[in-house]
Amino acid sequence: xxxxLLVLKHEFRKIVRSKTFIxxxxxxxxxxxxxxxxxxxVQEWYHPGAPEEVKIGYVDEVGIFDxxxxxxxxLFVLYQSEDAAKQALLAKEIREYFIIxxxxxxxxxxxxxxxxxxxxxxEKTRGQIADFLISNLLSxxxxxxxxxxxxxxxxxxxxxxxxxxxxxxxxxxxxxxVLPIVFVVIFMMAIFFSSGTLFQSITEEKxxxxxEILLSSVSTxxxxxxxxxxxxxxGLIQVAVWFVTLEIFAEVASGTIPALSDLSIPTIxxxxxxxxxxxxxxxxxxIYSGIGSIVPTAxxxxxxxxxFVLPSILPYYFSYFIMTNPEGALARALTFFPLxxxxxxxxxIPIKGIALWEIALSVxxxxxxxxxxxxxxxxxxxxxxxxxxxxxxxxxxxxYIREA
Amino acid sequence: xxxxxxxLYFDAIRADCLISMCYDKKRVEIKVKGWQxxxxxxxxxxxxxFKGVKVVDNVSFxxxxxxxxGMVGPNGAGKTTTIRMLMDIIKPDSGEIKILxxxxxxxxxxVIGYLPEERGLYKKLTVTESLYYLASLKNMxxxxxxxxxxxxxxxxxxxxxxxxxxxxxxxxxxxxxQFIATILHNPELVILDEPFAALDPVNTQLxxxxxxxxxxQGKSVIMSTHMMNQVEELCDRILMINKxxxxxxGSLNEIKSRYRNNSVFIECDRLPESITGVAGSKNHGKYVxxxxxGKTSPQAVLKDIIDKGAVVNxxxxxxxxxxxxxxxxxxxxx
Numbered sequence: 226x227x228x229x230l231l232v233l234k235h236e237f238r239k240i241v242r243s244k245t246f247i248x249x250x251x252x253x254x255x256x257x258x259x260x261x262x263x264x265x266x267v268q269e270w271y272h273p274g275a276p277e278e279v280k281i282g283y284v285d286e287v288g289i290f291d292x293x294x295x296x297x298x299x300l301f302v303l304y305q306s307e308d309a310a311k312q313a314l315l316a317k318e319i320r321e322y323f324i325i326x327x328x329x330x331x332x333x334x335x336x337x338x339x340x341x342x343x344x345x346x347x348e349k350t351r352g353q354i355a356d357f358l359i360s361n362l363l364s365x366x367x368x369x370x371x372x373x374x375x376x377x378x379x380x381x382x383x384x385x386x387x388x389x390x391x392x393x394x395x396x397x398x399x400x401x402x403v404l405p406i407v408f409v410v411i412f413m414m415a416i417f418f419s420s421g422t423l424f425q426s427i428t429e430e431k432x433x434x435x436x437e438i439l440l441s442s443v444s445t446x447x448x449x450x451x452x453x454x455x456x457x458x459x460g461l462i463q464v465a466v467w468f469v470t471l472e473i474f475a476e477v478a479s480g481t482i483p484a485l486s487d488l489s490i491p492t493i494x495x496x497x498x499x500x501x502x503x504x505x506x507x508x509x510x511x512i513y514s515g516i517g518s519i520v521p522t523a524x525x526x527x528x529x530x531x532x533f534v535l536p537s538i539l540p541y542y543f544s545y546f547i548m549t550n551p552e553g554a555l556a557r558a559l560t561f562f563p564l565x566x567x568x569x570x571x572x573x574i575p576i577k578g579i580a581l582w583e584i585a586l587s588v589x590x591x592x593x594x595x596x597x598x599x600x601x602x603x604x605x606x607x608x609x610x611x612x613x614x615x616x617x618x619x620x621x622x623x624x625y626i627r628e629a
Numbered sequence: 630x631x632x633x634x635x636x637l638y639f640d641a642i643r644a645d646c647l648i649s650m651c652y653d654k655k656r657v658e659i660k661v662k663g664w665q666x667x668x669x670x671x672x673x674x675x676x677x678x679f680k681g682v683k684v685v686d687n688v689s690f691x692x693x694x695x696x697x698x699g700m701v702g703p704n705g706a707g708k709t710t711t712i713r714m715l716m717d718i719i720k721p722d723s724g725e726i727k728i729l730x731x732x733x734x735x736x737x738x739x740v741i742g743y744l745p746e747e748r749g750l751y752k753k754l755t756v757t758e759s760l761y762y763l764a765s766l767k768n769m770x771x772x773x774x775x776x777x778x779x780x781x782x783x784x785x786x787x788x789x790x791x792x793x794x795x796x797x798x799x800x801x802x803x804x805x806x807q808f809i810a811t812i813l814h815n816p817e818l819v820i821l822d823e824p825f826a827a828l829d830p831v832n833t834q835l836x837x838x839x840x841x842x843x844x845x846q847g848k849s850v851i852m853s854t855h856m857m858n859q860v861e862e863l864c865d866r867i868l869m870i871n872k873x874x875x876x877x878x879g880s881l882n883e884i885k886s887r888y889r890n891n892s893v894f895i896e897c898d899r900l901p902e903s904i905t906g907v908a909g910s911k912n913h914g915k916y917v918x919x920x921x922x923g924k925t926s927p928q929a930v931l932k933d934i935i936d937k938g939a940v941v942n943x944x945x946x947x948x949x950x951x952x953x954x955x956x957x958x959x960x961x962x963x
Contacts, residue, residue: 228735228766228768231765231766232766235762239754433749433750433751433752434745434747434748434749435749435750435751437713437718437743437745437747437748438743438744438745438748438749438763438807438810439763439766440716440718441716441718441738441741441742441743441745442738442739442763442766442767443738443766444717444735611713611718611747
């Protein structure tokens with residue numbers, strides 16, 4: 226059998242049998258099943274009882290607040306004096322009370338007394354008090370319909386239009402915010418797990434002195450290619466499992482969970498996801514194998530790899546900006562920078578915020594960078610693989626690779 | 630060795646011939662140049678520099694079938710670099726290397742077994758998993774590998790440990806497994822770089838027996854070491870390297886007789902006053918070293934001593950140790 230294939234088979238079998246791989250791969254499907262189970266369970270078993278009636282006391286020094294005391298879920302109880310209200314509060318007849326002073330109409334000032342410790346009154350309480358005040362202020366001035374509108378003047382529905390003025394697809398929150406983030410997280414995990422495993426596999430063989438024994442049977446090229454392809458295949462399986470999970474989840478969830486009724490993951494997104502996974506993996510595989518062959522131990526390589534990993538996860542931190550402005554300069558720049566291209570593209574593609582030419586250009590840039598880094602990594606692999614001991618200085622690395 | 634059939638036929642163009650032998654039902658083919666055994670290894674004028682320093686400088690040597698060839702020299706002399714070039718791990722800057730008559734390529738790696746100085750095992754794999762993987766990389770079928778691995782492990786009493794992870798093995802056991810991995814695919818050429826390093830006396834003996842057995846099976850063995858006494862014990866021919874240059878090359882006996890300093894050691898009850906052909910002497914306490922005049926043979930000297938009535942307990946022609954020869958050669962080079 227071809228020796229590259231033998232190495233590939235060995236690396237692949239070693240990784241897919243490892244506990245880390247199995248646990249990581251099955252974590253997402255299990256999590257989804259668990260989450261779905263909990264949702265269903267809650268739907269099945271949770272029947273909310275009648276809400277407890279809350280009583281809020283008030284003292285009206287203006288003298289116009291005597292109607293609409295029954296706002297939703299709250300009963301407003303009028304007290305003639307502050308003392309009476311305080312007694313009621315201490316006797317726990319009411320939850321809290323407030324005073325509408327005589328100069329309220331000119332100042333708007335309301336003083337509220339409560340026994341609860343709170344940083345700020347809850348939005349709900351504020352809304353309830355406001356509703357009560359608005360209702361009474363407008364009572365008799367306008368008709369009840371207008372009072373209702375004044376209490377909640379806007380129920381906002383936003384619709385995004387595309388360049389042609391048509392209603393754009395993917396209006397729902399899930400496909401425009403949650404889905405890209407899910408993609409990005411899956412992507413980061415898959416790419417860094419596979420290429421990190423590659424890094425480990427190289428440094429491990431260096432540390433346990435297997436390298437030279439292996440090189441007496443295979444060439445550096447066969448060894449490197451076998452490793453990259455073997456671990457890439459395992460990564461692809463991982464990504465496939467995760468995407469199939471997502472697809473099934475989308476299918477099931479859109480039918481059963483009302484909030485996700487619009488959810489669907491178009492096949493084209495998955496196709497691009499696989500393309501970008503393969504490219505992203507290959508780029509990091511090249512970087513990691515280069516670093517792995519230069520450093521004597523895995524520990525010393527970690528610091529070096531951070532230099533490349535940090536910029537590559539920038540899109541994750543900027544994901545909000547990219548999602549809200551997918552065609553902006555930042556999003557574009559990150560799409561064309563090879564380290565950030567895979568993640569950025571995976572944020573922009575699901576929300577349809579990317580033009581085809583941008584995808585094409587970023588793919589071309591990625592392929593170019595892969596060819597370049599692979600070439601450098603192969604040289605480093607040849608030169609440094611059999612050097613044990615001290616990590617070479619940066620200048621040495623540059624010179625060796627030039628000479629190789 | 631039982632050769633059930635031996636056939637000879639000529640390769641008309643190169644005037645080479647091929648001997649096919651059946652040995653232990655396994656077909657072994659050995660190319661023979663002319664009518665003599667062909668060289669297993671031919672290295673001609675090979676040089677290699679790192680960072681402008683010549684690590685190997687114009688080195689040439691041949692290794693024939695069925696010999697143990699010692700590659701000796703101090704640490705950093707260029708032994709390991711030379712071996713890595715034989716293995717096609719490092720490319721020489723200039724010169725030519727042939728293994729079994731072929732320029733080194735994919736296939737030549739399959740007929741070589743290499744035990745590097747820096748060696749180890751996969752910690753998390755079991756003994757047999759490691760062995761099968763390494764054998765598969767030499768294009769050996771799994772069933773074949775299994776049979777031979779069982780056979781070899783049985784010989785070194787490692788069978789009970791075959792399903793252990795290699796990290797559970799003792800250091801010595803690990804070394805034995807590494808050696809088995811080296812010869813598992815029945816290679817024609819076995820290269821051992823410092824094979825006895827960190828081995829206990831029992832395992833050292835076991836390994837020496839293995840090496841001699843390989844020679845008797847017609848394999849070539851290269852042993853690279855800076856331990857001169859082991860070379861003296863095992864090797865037929867040697868190449869001595871110092872600072873990348875070959876300083877001595879040839880049969881061990883021939884080299885030793887070449888560096889004889891023409892003296893004999895004698896231990897006897899009463900040394901005669903004058904002995905014919907002896908130019909001088911030096912008393913070492915228990916024994917006396919006699920310096921010969923260069924015209925008389927040691928046998929004649931011994932005869933003269935006995936004729937003069939001395940009772941000889943020990944008579945030895947002084948041969949310098951390889952170590953002494955090495956020191957002398959290096960001094961001369963300066």
